[in-house]
Amino acid sequence: EAGVTQFPSHSVIEKGQTVTLRCDPISGHDNLYWYRRVMGKEIKFLLHFVKESKQDESGMPNNRFLAERTGGTYSTLKVQPAELEDSGVYFCASSQAQVGEKLFFGSGTQLSVL
Amino acid sequence: SQKIEQNSEALNIQEGKTATLTCNYTNYSPAYLQWYRQDPGRGPVFLLLIRENEKEKRKERLKVTFDTTLKQSLFHITASQPADSATYLCALETGGFKTIFGAGTRLFVKA
Numbered sequence A: 001e002a003g004v005t006q007f008p009s010h011s012v013i014e015k016g017q018t019v020t021l022r023c024d025p026i027s028g029h030d031n032l033y034w035y036r037r038v039m040g041k042e043i044k045f046l047l048h049f050v051k052e053s054k055q056d057e058s059g060m061p062n063n064r065f066l067a068e069r070t071g072g073t074y075s076t077l078k079v080q081p082a083e084l085e086d087s088g089v090y091f092c093a094s095s096q097a098q099v100g101e102k103l104f105f106g107s108g109t110q111l112s113v114l
Numbered sequence B: 001s002q003k004i005e006q007n008s009e010a011l012n013i014q015e016g017k018t019a020t021l022t023c024n025y026t027n028y029s030p031a032y033l034q035w036y037r038q039d040p041g042r043g044p045v046f047l048l049l050i051r052e053n054e055k056e057k058r059k060e061r062l063k064v065t066f067d068t069t070l071k072q073s074l075f076h077i078t079a080s081q082p083a084d085s086a087t088y089l090c091a092l093e094t095g096g097f098k099t100i101f102g103a104g105t106r107l108f109v110k111a
Helices: none
Strands: A005-007 A010-013 A019-024 A031-037 A043-050 A053-056 A065-068 A075-079 A088-095 A109-113 B003-006 B011-014 B019-026 B032-038 B045-051 B056-059 B062-067 B072-077 B086-093 B099-101 B105-110
Touching (some): A005 A088, A010 A019, A019 A088, A019 A109, A031 A075, A043 A065, A043 B099, B003 B086, B011 B019, B032 B072, B045 B056, B072 B086
Parallel strands (some): A010 A109
Antiparallel strands (some): A005 A019, A019 A075, A031 A043, A031 A088, A043 A053, A088 A109, B003 B019, B019 B072, B032 B045, B032 B086, B056 B062, B062 B072, B086 B099
């Protein structure tokens, strides 16, 4: 069974540019999450999808971040325009339908904004 | 808001010894708590889940305890091996499907 896959694994962009991160969850997982780890800090929750609906986007830093999950399959996270403080590792995770189910994480996208 | 505290200092132990990692939390009392392992360049990998009505959970060489009065969980690795070297993350549910993570504790097991 394929795990959670994220693309790209690394992205280096200049301040002001746009970047789109992609996440393919495990097939059949309705729940999809985005997290971010800024250097030296904990992994922080960004948002949660159930199928194509945003259930909780309380962790999104500001309106420069836009997440979508059209059709309830893969998800994208777009940062436009990127700022220096957006640098970090962006993780995607998925889980099955029940509350308390373990999260399956992808390997993350290392984003560097110069 | 919910806060999770894990020892930010690395834990260095000798192979064969038991490693004990601590997770303390404030405010909200979670219905369950999870532990994950993270290796460099990889995403966290789930290890164990313990519910609020469980005092202890075991899986092979791993043991987790959950004290809801102290608001603390302890994570033990017995007969530790160099391959156990990694960062270990404590995670709590904060209502519904939202899970938050501690910053993690790095464990180094020396041969």
